[in-house]
Amino acid sequence: MNVSLSPQVYTTIICWLLFSIIWLWQRNKTKENVSTRTVSQKIAAFSGYVIIFSALYLPLFFTKGTVAESIIPQYDIIQNFGVLLCVCGIFTSIWSRLLLGWNWSGGVTAKKDHELIVTGPYRFVRHPIYTGFIAALIGTCLVTGGIVGIVITGLYIFGLYAKINKEEQLLADLFGDVYSDYQKRTCKLIPFLW
Template identity: 30%
Template sequence: MISLVVAGKALWVLFIVAWYLLRRPFDRRARRAKLTVDRRKGADTIRLAISLIGLGVIPAVYVATGQLRIASYTPSPILLALGVLTGLVALALFRLTHKALGQMWSVSLQLKQDHKLITTGIYKRLRHPMYSAFWLMALTQALLLPNYIAGLSGLAGFGFLFFLRIGAEERMMEEAFGEDYRRYRASTWRVLPFVY
C-alpha cells in the first residue's frame, strides 16, 4: 500500500502541474498585450522570487530528494484529505480568475494597453481572488507535505509576496481607475469574504 508521505508528495506534484497547465495559455496570450504600466523591476522581482522559493523550490527539493527529513512529522489521512479538498478549490478559483481577467492578467504589477477594471464574475465579491487561490495552494502544500519546512514554506513565501505587494497593487489600480476603483474597493473584500 502506498504510504501517506508518498501520496502527499504525488498529489502535490499533480496540483503543481495542473496549476501550471491552467496558467500557461493565459500567460502566452497576456505576454502579447502591450504594457502601459510595468512595475515588475526591482522589489517585485525579489518578492516573486521569494514566493517561488517557498511555493516551488523548497517543496520540490523535499519531494525529489527527501531532504529536510529532520523537520518531518507523522502524516495524517485527515490532513491529506483536506489538502486534496483545498487543492481542488484552489485550482477552480485559479481557473475562474484567469478566465475573468483574460488578457488583463499579469504575473506582476502591470497594466495592459486598454486595461479594464474587472468587476464581474469572481471579481464581483473579491478584489484579489487570484491571491485567494494562491493562499489556498499554499495551504494545500502545508496539508499534503508532512514536513514543517517544506509544508509551511509556501505560506511563508507567498505571505511575504502578498503582504508587501497588496498595497502597491491597490495604489496602482486606484491611480489607473480613480473613483471607479475606490467604489469597487468599498464594495468588495480583498481575499476572504466577510473577513479580509
C-alpha cells in the same frame, strides 16, 4: 523518504502541474504593458516559484531528522483537507486568471485599455488569484508537512501582502471612484472576512 507518495501527494502535484500548464499557455495572451518588466524581475519571479515548489516537496526526498522533515502528522483527515484546499485554490486561481484574460500581468503594471473585472470570484474578493494560490500552498503544506515549505509559504504570503497594496494603489489610480466603490463592496483577499 519522510513523506510517502500518497494519492493526496499525487493530487497536489497534478494540481500544480495543471496550474503551470494554464499559466504557460496564457503567458502571452495579455495586452501590452504600459511599463515593461525587466529581465531581472522576470528571473526573480521564476526563481521564486522554483523555491516555493522545491520547498513544498522537500519532505518527499529527505529522511527524518533533517531540516526538510515533515512536522504535520500524516492523518488522512489532515491530508484530505489539504487536498481539498489545494484543489479549490488551484481552481479559483485558474478561473480568476481566465476571467482576467488580457488584463493579467505578472508584475504590478497597467495594461493599455485596462479593464476592471468584477465578475466570477472578483465579485467577492479583489485578488482571487492570490486567494486561490495561497489556499493551494497551505493545502499542499498540510499534505507534505515540511517545515521549510511552511516557512516559505509564510514568507510568500507576507511578500504578497506588499504586492497587493501596490496593485490596489495602481488600480485606484487607474479607475478612481469606480475602484473605490468596488473596494467598499468586496474583500481584499479572504471572502466575507478581509
